[in-house]
Amino acid sequence: MKAFFHSYDEIATYLDARGCFHMDMSLGRMEKTLARLALRRPPFRVIQVIGTNGKGSTSSFLSSICRAHGLATGLYTSPHFVEPTERIQINGLSVPGQDWVEPANRLLSVAQDLTYFEFLTVLALMLFQKAAVDIAVLEAGLGGRHDATTAVDADLLCFTPIAMDHCDVLGDSLETIAHDKADAIRGGTAVCSAQQKQEVRPILQEKARKEHAPLVFAGELPEDGFPAIGLAGRYQRVNAGLALAAWRVLAPMLGRGNDDVNAQRRGIAEAFLPGRFQRVRGSGSFPPLVLDGAHNPHGTQALAAALKSERVAPSSVIYSCLRDKDWRSSVTILKNVLKPGTGVFVPQMDNSRAEDAAIVASYWKDGGYRAEPVGGPDAVERAVKAAFSHDLGGGKPVLITGSLYLLSAFFGLYPQLLSNSSSGGGE
Numbered sequence: 001m002k003a004f005f006h007s008y009d010e011i012a013t014y015l016d017a018r019g020c021f022h023m024d025m026s027l028g029r030m031e032k033t034l035a036r037l038a039l040r041r042p043p044f045r046v047i048q049v050i051g052t053n054g055k056g057s058t059s060s061f062l063s064s065i066c067r068a069h070g071l072a073t074g075l076y077t078s079p080h081f082v083e084p085t086e087r088i089q090i091n092g093l094s095v096p097g098q099d100w101v102e103p104a105n106r107l108l109s110v111a112q113d114l115t116y117f118e119f120l121t122v123l124a125l126m127l128f129q130k131a132a133v134d135i136a137v138l139e140a141g142l143g144g145r146h147d148a149t150t151a152v153d154a155d156l157l158c159f160t161p162i163a164m165d166h167c168d169v170l171g172d173s174l175e176t177i178a179h180d181k182a183d184a185i186r187g188g189t190a191v192c193s194a195q196q197k198q199e200v201r202p203i204l205q206e207k208a209r210k211e212h213a214p215l216v217f218a219g220e221l222p223e224d225g226f227p228a229i230g231l232a233g234r235y236q237r238v239n240a241g242l243a244l245a246a247w248r249v250l251a252p253m254l255g256r257g258n259d260d261v262n263a264q265r266r267g268i269a270e271a272f273l274p275g276r277f278q279r280v281r282g283s284g285s286f287p288p289l290v291l292d293g294a295h296n297p298h299g300t301q302a303l304a305a306a307l308k309s310e311r312v313a314p315s316s317v318i319y320s321c322l323r324d325k326d327w328r329s330s331v332t333i334l335k336n337v338l339k340p341g342t343g344v345f346v347p348q349m350d351n352s353r354a355e356d357a358a359i360v361a362s363y364w365k366d367g368g369y370r371a372e373p374v375g376g377p378d379a380v381e382r383a384v385k386a387a388f389s390h391d392l393g394g395g396k397p398v399l400i401t402g403s404l405y406l407l408s409a410f411f412g413l414y415p416q417l418l419s420n421s422s423s424g425g426g427e
Helices: 008-018 028-036 055-068 097-110 116-130 174-182 201-210 236-254 261-270 297-309 327-335 357-365 379-391 404-413
Strands: 045-050 073-076 088-090 135-139 156-159 190-194 215-218 278-280 289-291 316-319 343-347 370-374 398-401
Touching (some): 028 097, 055 073, 055 261, 073 116, 088 116, 116 135, 190 201, 215 236, 316 327, 357 370, 370 379, 398 404
Parallel strands (some): 045 135, 156 190, 289 398, 316 343, 343 370
Antiparallel strands (some): 073 088, 278 289
């Protein structure tokens, strides 16, 4: 076999050249590649998680529940914050880059036309096969009908709440977006869904009926019996409830019973995903933090509800956003829970899609917030230093939100916060 790659760094360079946002809305390349690798129907159980918000959290909850039951578990999520290796985990640990080299060479020997996301999706399946996992949880990308993960035969589909997002690709109405995601339902595969908006529910029901796919709508995780939850925020009980319902459908397929409540509790309590209402204890280097990747109104509404229910009152905010998101609605939602006079630092992100920091800061100022744009090539680092020096020792947390790219830049400065060991409650 020809060695296209000799190191993980060469793979990372190849992926960068593919372009993270290049999309080709078809499944032909994926289907052909998976067939060549005999992975269209993998030798392990597959759960595909589809939706708008909560996909990563639901995937993490379900993966953790599987591990708590003693199953070797693969987890594929996106996006990453610092390194692509974050996207592919086995038994809760990222697969080291050096382990990517051999399967990446084999993959490129049979397919050289895959997009960034397609390449990583196939690579994840290859790594899961090599590790002989029992089950793999695959988080879909932005869609359903043509998402790369839809090319894989799944044993169970999970739908998180569907909302408006990626309108430029999926459509400009909730119904259109729901139809795209519902089209992932296929071949009679069982479906679990979170409670959906009234426009969405019948679309999922009709598609499931046409495909003869059993459909279950999951409720919120009850506090009675499940007091501890690994991911903070009231809205995470929706995601955990969906994961638990999925497990109860999945367990018989794996020859497992549904009566080990202790394992279910442990799995839900031990789930972790960085950047999802992640609370970090203060240290000598920084104040307490709340890190949340909310980047659309639906996600921001969940963030606002979590701030309110957990009685978290940030003393300052670091906020950045993309111009193609409905960021004004998101900011308006945050204004409803943050006190006027709160300091807001708006770094100018080094991203062609980033909104102008001065425009964003001006919109914050309209609500009586002390907002200031921060420019320059090191804008994020300077905004972080300004917020930290302003709040260090005050006991109140700094909220960092608005864009996954902002969190990515922040985690690049503090990579240790990508692990669960550095996080915890408390202001």
